[in-house]
Amino acid sequence: MPIVLHDTLSREMRPLSLKAGKSTFGMYCCGPTVYGPAHIGNFRTFTLQDVLRRTLEVDGLKVKHVRNITDVDDKTIRGAQAAGQTLTDFTKKWTEKFHADCKALGLLTPQVEPSAVAHIPQQIAMIQALVERGHAYVSKDGSVYFKVHSCKGYGKLSHIDFSKQETQATNSAGEANDADEYERESASDFALWKSRKPEDGNNFWPSPWGEGRPGWHIECSAMSLAHLGATFDLHGGGIDLCFPHHENEIAQTECATGINGFAAHWFHSAHLLVEGEKMSKSKGNLFTLDELVAKGFSPMEVRYALIAGHYRTSLNFTMKGLEDARSALGKIERGVEKLLQVAGFTKAEFSVPTVMETQTAWGRFAHAWEVLQHDLNIPGCLGQVFTMLADKSELTEAQARHDLSGLGKILYALGLVLFTEVAGPSAPANVVALAAQRWAAKQAKDFAAADRLRKELTELGWTMLDHKDGYDLKKSV
């Protein structure tokens, strides 16, 4: 059974499968603008794209995942100048940070990660084609604009009728939308090439229209064309990119190539709220992965919290949600451990990617997989996983192995890696000594002393967890 997914353009559920004669599923995702650390809202989108890719892979498709790096735009140029660095050095630093965060969150590396700066010639070629075909014009200052009214079907993705004048006088930031209309023929036209401005510093490139730099939208059109062709299977991004960015991508690519049908499927993920409010710098609720890790959460817990809601519904990200994620992951781990025991495997033998590649059975997790296949229903799938883990049926060794095969594939699709808990900070010598004393007191049944020592440990910020024949020390939360 193929995966079905809601498509923003047609507004229908559509199956995802290979086109006739194709061997790979081409997927383009708008990547980060590398001018600072990505925040968890960005990572919700990237993580959901990662789950989609993994789910397609479990379904048996070979996926070519392309996710660009936006390394030239207003923010990167401003950031580099503020940091006193070259644009290259500045964006390299933040690209590396992005990669480190992706790795921590368990995101698979895209097959291609094109840089906008490395595709300037492709962008210029595309703009030239648009000018030649009458879809773009050069303004007095040497900028090039896309002529929206020349593009039949413009607005089809966001379902806006541009034949009527519906553009507001101001945008969401309160800026006049027609600020530089004297350069443009129409307020809805957008920049393909921006002529060199003094504030751009050294960041300009030569072009047939003079020195300047590419507009933002053309970057993605040029890179998707270069790496996936004029048409490909799926395009993804945050819902905010639907208009204008994705609408413009469609217009640019279809008008430049003359081929209709840019992306066959549009996958948009809803936004993240933090503690019930929209994320914004002024509210100070723009969390980065590092900040959450500093609060004591593991990247895997963050991942779980990010995927725990349906992708088309905005998710309220809270500290409570991260704690819930921690408990839920623990529950899955214990369930897997129980299955491993019945199946006669050790934890070390449970390699999820290996299971993914070699096992075909689904056991009792067949239904959970079906739920996931239907519009990437991750919360529904998790619910089904927990239901099955709570099922008390006596299992044979073979049945437990089938369960592990099915559950292993689902965990691969969700990108949940278990048993990764790293040892917490090791206790200082005085704490270790106190713990040893308490254990001795307990063994001697001197419970008054044992209780007193436990209290001392608590005051030092450590918790002692007793077992049958030993104990663990954990830093109190």
Next chain:
RNA sequence: GGCGCGGUAGCCAAGUGGUAAGGCCGGGCUCUGCAAAAGCCCCAUGCGUCGGUUCAAUUCCGACCCGCGCCUCCA
């Protein structure tokens, strides 16, 4: 104003024309010198409001109320 999304238990969150998955929290029990951890059990006659269709609606239709997103370079 245009386009779109959503309102389900204390919190988070699936789902269905036939009577509400799951996670967290909470409560009870078991275990335990204590404390934890873990296991077991319990926890929405109710799905924003009001109408309509139907043998039957939380699920379909209509109206309304509330919250949210985008509307030219925010994932």
